[in-house]
Amino acid sequence: MLNRFAYRIHQSLERHFPEQRLFLKSDTETRFVRLRPVTQILGLAGGTLALAWTIVATALIMMDSIGAGSAREQSFRQQAMYESRLNDLSADRDLRAEEAARAQERFNIALEQVSEMQERLLSSEDRRREMETGIDAIQETLRRTIRERDEARAEADRVTLALNEQAGGATEMGRARDTLATLDFLTGALGATAEARDETLAEAEAAREETRLVAEEKRAIEMRNDAIFAKLEEAVTVSMEPLDNMFREAGMSPDDLIDSVRKGYSGQGGPLTPIALSTAGGLPSADELRANAILSGLDRMNMYRIAAYTLPFAMPVKDSFRWTSGFGYRKDPKGAGTRMHEGTDMAGAYGTPIYATAEGTVTFAGWHSGYGRHVKVRHANGIETTYSHMSQIRVEVGQRVSRGDRIGDMGNSGRSTGTHLHYEVHLNGTPVNPMTFIKAAKNVF
Structure with a gap:
């Protein structure tokens, strides 16, 4: 039964794969190799598998090559986008730092002008006090000279009277001429003293006028600085309020967030440095305090800007949805x-x-x-x-x-x-x- 079934299979295969013989001839003999249907089927199956394996391996190699090239191109594009983004952020940071530096420079120039005007005003005050002291001294000298003149006249009258009584007319005439010469000398000295007094008074008046002009110029500078400070304070306040509200509405403490950004900050520039001027042990001026408050606000805005880029405030989808x-x-x-x-x-x-x-x-x-x-x-x-x-x-x-x-x-x-x-x-x-x-x-x- 089994042999009959095998025979039928062999006959069926024989119709599609007839037996083949491969003859091998040499100089002395001839041989042949019999290729039965089963052998032919096995050889065909092996060749088909080898061809299929070759096709699949080639396809995988080509797909890997194409995929590697696409990944490299995507990596290059992403790197270029990242570098462009970094350049934009760096340019924006440098612009903010430059604006802050210019603002600080303007503050320094204004404060230097105020300091210079204050020095000029103090110098004028010192000169005015010196002139007033000189005028007082001249007036005291003038009063003393007038008193001495009056005493000299009284003494001259007394001496003249006594000489007239003792020596007669000739002696009296000589004494009178001496008295007149003394009076002429005193009159000249008094005139020179009066001229010096008038010159000193004129210099004092000029000093007072210069002091008034310096004070007016100082008030004008202070008013101009006050207007500049007011504009800057308003700008900082208006810019800061939406940022404060944004972080608070997101459930985050702005102060804690800024402290966290400061601890992790590694960029260039750093926080804005407050203005520090020598006050010789005294308290800082009102302008210094206002300038430092504005710089503190600008620094806080810079920290907010850095924090905003690290928190998910943007939309993940920008197209219509x-x-x-x-x-x-x-x-x-x-x-x-x-x-x-x-x-x-x-x-x-x-x-x-x-x-x-x-x-x-x-x-x-x-x-x-x-x-x-x-x-x-x-x-x-x-x-x-x-x-x-x-x-x-x-x-x-x-x-x-x-x-x-x-x-x-x-x-x-x-x-x-x-x-x-x-x-x-x-x-x-x-x-x-x-x-x-x-x-x-x-x-x-």
């Missing part, structure tokens, strides 16, 4: 009951670009269970953002991204009912409502 599901408990769209929805859903067209909402480091980029194609970015201050259900991922683990960098495309991967982005924000490992940050930044960015 619609809100489909918010943060909180909801009915599961696939009928799994009521469940916590830890993020916000944004539905749009397939392939819509998805952007990082703050600068940070990619800690996960790949397939993640029901989230599908999933990207996770770690930011500063214990904040982390996630982006799920994407159709394509455009970043790698360990890559640094800036706010606005494209990290993927919107899709429908994982446990999803339609094309959308599932966006989450975590604070110290706890999910929070992403709309808190998005709404807080709506009046700033």
